[in-house]
Amino acid sequence: MPQMDFTTYAPQLVWLVITFVLLYFLMSRMALPRIERILTTRENRIEGDLAEAAEFGRKAEAAQKAFDKVQAETRAKAQKLAAEARERANAEQAARTAKLDAQLAEQSKKAEGEINAARTKAMSSLRDVAIDIAQAAAERVTGATVSKDAAAKAVDAELKGGK
Template identity: 40%
Template structure:
């Protein structure tokens, strides 16, 4: 059957006929010319790459390297500025805290001194009032003690008059009150 198929294809135009020739890249008779054209093509490509494409790529890489280096330098300088700003801020904050602490301490000391002076004034005023009150009490007490005899005599006379129904001599009542006071 395959033989019939091969026989039937012989008459078809465009079908390969076995002429005994090999595929040109594998033909040993064309190796020399193929190698020559390979060397010429490789040389031209190498020349074009080394003179046109590679310098452009090298230039692009150089520009990128320079840009990266400048960006890193700028970032480093910005980092230094930031560190300096942070240090300055922390120092200012510490100074402000110290100042606030000093102001608070000063305010406490001033308030304490003011309170102590007011307390001293109040204590002095209270002492004056106490002395005045003691003087008044002594005066009232002395006056009351001076009137006690009189009150005792009049009270005794009134009681005796109620009990006895008649009056007693004031002289006798005064002597009895004096005797009771002495005991």
């Protein structure tokens, strides 16, 4: 069995030491620092990208908030304006109605007065006419002359009673 040939041990050990020490230095000085650098670069890059993404997210959120705020403000303003306009319109309407009511009331009052005046006038002229008619009728029927005062008295009594 070649493994048990002790004469080969020395050269194997000598070259194991030489090659392994060589490998150790190649690894620790060249290969491993390079891989490490690649890995750290990647890690840093990923971390940086994540931080950047988070920053963008924060910015977007802030923009959204600002937008919401502006929107709410605008809405409130619009509502206020609308309410004001409505109030003004209502007030105007009320004023106009009141004015119109007053005007109408005045007009109807005036008309009523006129009607009353016309009625009294008409009533008084009716009385005169009635008295004349009564005087004339009594004269025609009875042939006796009736004084105007008596006729007036009779008409008044009739008018009062007829009522």
